[in-house]
Amino acid sequence: MATTTTKPQAKTYVGQRIRRQEDPRLITGTATYVDDIQRPGMLYAAVLRSPYAAANIKSISTAGAMEMPGVKAVYTGKDVSSVGPVPCAGSMPTLRVPHHTILATDRVYYVGHPVVAVVASDRYVAQDALESIEVDYDPLDDVVADPEKALEKDSRKVHPEYDDNVAFTFHLDGGDVEKAFAEADTVVKLRVAAPRLAPSPIETRGVVAEYDEGAKELTIYSSTQIPHLLRTQLALQLNLPEHHLRVIAPEVGGGFGSKCNVWAEEALAGYIAIQLKQPIKWIENRRESILVVAHGRGHLDDVELAAKKDGTLTGLKLRILQDIGGHHQLLTPIIPTLSVLMLPGLYKFKSFTADLIGVFTNLAPTDLYRGAGRPEATYVIERIVDRMADELGMDPAEIRLKNFPGPDEFPFETATGLSYDSGDYAKAFNIALEKVGYQDFLKKQQEARKQGRLLGIGFCTYGELCAFGPSPALPAGGWESATVTVEATGKVAVMTGTSPHGQGAETTFSQIAADALGIPMDDIVVVHGDTAKVQHGIGTFGSRNTAIGGTAVHLALQEVVGKAKTYAGHMMEVDAADVAFEGGVFSSAKTDKTVSFQDVALEAHLCKNLPPDTEPGLSATRFFEPANFAFPFGAHIAVVEVDRETGEIQILRYLAVDDCGKVINPLMVDGQIHGGVAQGLGPALMEGVIYDEDGQLLNGTFMDYPIPKAQHMPWIESERTETPAPGNPLGVKGVGEAGTIGSLPAFVNGVVDALSPLGVQHIDIPMTPQKVWNLIQERSQS
Amino acid sequence: MQKTIRVTVNGQEHERSVEPRLLLVHFLREELGLTGTHIGCESSVCGACTVAVEGRTVKSCTMLAVQADGKDVRTIEGVAQNGNLHPVQEGLWNEHGLQCGFCTPGMIMSVNQLLADNPDPSKKEIRHALEGNLCRCTGYQHIVNAVEAAAKAVGGGQ
């Protein structure tokens, strides 16, 4: 449906740097996060977790805890055996999904595995009670803590019901990779590891569960990114009709993918609330969060790249070892398949073969974390392309520019069968090169090297697949829904099935709606995160919020405007087709009369002068189902200097040129890039969970697991190109993960470049000063 | 064991009988219902629980409520006066210095401390002063901008 309105420039919100609608409650401390919810008679749950990575549970004695004043109930795995398993949405034919109970029954598979739940009158008593529970464990030898060793024949089987530790395998190939390698002038190989990361939103997970016995209604407040999907899964786990379940995502303090999951504690809290008929609160502590909230990454990649001597890339071989952990979580096996899909990066080669092996270990589950599969893929391809440039004696900028598809080649069919929607990769990269002053830098670097300084520049030209996504490509639907309801007063409610948790969709969707309806943003309320208020939805993850959810809003708005024009036409006594709508006013060349948006809104409810057979109210619900993903891209550049004596890395400059399609709010896009870069800098320089060979986590608090602080971050010089996405009418692609995907390889490539005079060809992340110093020592001695 | 304490919070005196082990953050959040102060890491690193005690910022997860007996405490709820946002709040809002908002109340308390100690901080000084406040969302750049804007606004008002 074509809109006939043209928006007056002065009133156009889309494209403006507009401060957020969400912020007043957040800056005054009046927002309600899950731990802020208080209910009369509320009880507190705490979870006892396994101290062993692998053990049989011989017996559990809860008597001591039960005797403590204030303790209301204690639940073991046997007590909650009627609750359905923690779900895994993977569906590949080879996939093994071990039965994943919400509390361990006879065996624990990783340190932190939930074993017993205690419910008490307050959180202090609950914590005390945990110490009174006696679990008699029979710890198993040969903890499987190394995914590579897990594949060895004599490795203990994490799940004894299977004959090895393979959780699944996945293979994809294209072109003629053997020919490509046989005919190549040069082949380079690398082993690239992406260690496990703790997602670490500043708000940990938390659940409040409340049961209305009379109505048989269970309300779950959870710090989640996917309230609607959670409702469906909880309905299955608790055997309730969805209609009796209401899931509310209150204010959510960050997720980064870690809350796009269905967690044992959610069903547990719901089950206990039903049993005890009292509200239950469970709030995760930080140690639990780092210990068990599915770690991101956990990749070990062996990659080979073939090229002609002019730098034309011709083929790639990849083997990914994905550390699954002791159990699958919701999307665990799916995430590394995204790495396979994105392995070509932005390059045109067509021949590849990829083997992915998921491996069970006695470690915490892995699952999605910001970027989810794409940062790993980008890291691999951007690292090995640099390695190839080095091998060929070619400039790393030149090899990239040589292998990009041109702007006239879109849609571009990649080696792995994706259809990149639109882009001008060279343009973004050239802007970044120009801005950093690449040629001047090379001269400076020459000078610096003569003085023994270790100065480097690192590029990452990334592409990403986002705006998840077409339903056939997702386990639970890739559509999104929106309802736009115009109230009698002319105020508008926009209900979205996305569940933003910091992204600012209340603002972006208000911008879209205000422009469509010609009313101030303040007249619009965006409602999300409540399954009783928004009937349908998928959620916010995979940089889909605006491209999919925003488009659904846009479609519903168009339908509302269409209806409103009909009503306005009737009120002005002209045909709807002759009605124009601009700046909130309906007019027509056929009459002098005008009616305002508010007039129409009121009339739609009073129904005194509507066209025949019109239903009252002014509202529309629309769904958007994308035909393809969207593919943002960009170029990030890090200029670094390594302190030869200490191994410390200093980021001298950081540039980001990103293209996320059309931009609704540049201020917020900048924010997403900045935050994304921080989550690439973390793993590049400092982050990574560390396990010992017994599967014990060695850095499980914020006192030893470092997430970047203000002084760790460089100033990010940010620019954009804007290539509209052809796949949705807003032209938006997505930006939530771009910074994380684009930054890490730039840092690593920069440091390798800095160290290259010493003969360094690769360095593992995190590039801690110790690691850098070790390399310098090795190279200086050899 | 219980101990009776008297604490003035945002100008209002409260008397409560508390367990000595009760953390100040739980006292504020659960006894007084002032839930704007958040709990992030529980190990005195992230600063989400930052409040001012006797005019100096502290991490309220690493202070016992009994230690605040007889003292003056200011929380995020006491920052805006008479419905008017404080320049630091305005700065964060205008410069998009927050995303999920969970670290923001603590961040605001720390920025207030910074500007009280150093009304015209450089970018480097701002970053240094915020080392006790973790933000996982913003990458801090917009927070730095917000502090600069707030410093200007406060300075302009004098």
Place this chain on the structure above:
Amino acid sequence: MIPASFDYSAPETLSEALKLLSENPDSKVLAGGQSLIPLLKFRLAAPAHLVDLGGVPDLHFIAESDGMIRIGAMTTHHQIEESDLLAEKCPLLAQTAASIGDVQVRNCGTIGGSVAHADPAADYPAALQALEAKVKIAGPGGERELGIDEFIVDALTTALEASEVVTEIQVPVEADGVGVSYRTIIQPASGFPIVGAAARIGVSDGKISFARVGMTGVAAKSYRATAVEAALEGKAADAETLAVASRLAAEGVEALSDLNASSEYRSHLASVQLRRALEEAAERAR
């Protein structure tokens, strides 16, 4: 992360505090709480009784007498960082205080609490070793004074008896012509130094007339790097001397090895950071 239960007293005088400590054998002194409260929350410590010194007024002071600066045990890192007296007369301590933790920690944490906790990676001990600080202790039998080197026995272990409290730290007024510096490499999460080097250097006529060096983070306990001092004193205050001497930074100690740094790397960092501290101190001495 919630402490186990304990009883609590908030004495208003030192003698009352000492009495409480004597009467309650399983008691612990609460100063600023920045080390103790995390230990309680992780339940790594579970004393039956806490004696809070926050209300004892005569432990908060920074005063000069007889060429020494006396600092009350409950003086916060922030107060030390901001003290005009220290900035002028013992800048090393002020500079060290400024590098501890973060603003909030410095607002709460106290010098007495830090010294009594004896964390091997704490910042103060480097400066206190270099300053040959004295620790004044009060106990049921009266007062006593120990040099910082005698006071700190090992990691998390001091010469303090359970019934005693640290009341005062004494550091010398810095002589004219002495330059000081404190340099660290810190663990990015905790902010604790992986190594910290504190240097005091007096230079006259181009020669090093005086050198005191304290190291923290390197070994299980902080120490005075006397080998370095010996290699400096009487020598020309040039880059070569400083570099050669700083190589002895970890001489004779067993450098720690942990997730942050191997012992080899840590020893190396100790030398590098000490050299940088010496260079800065020598520059300031001129």
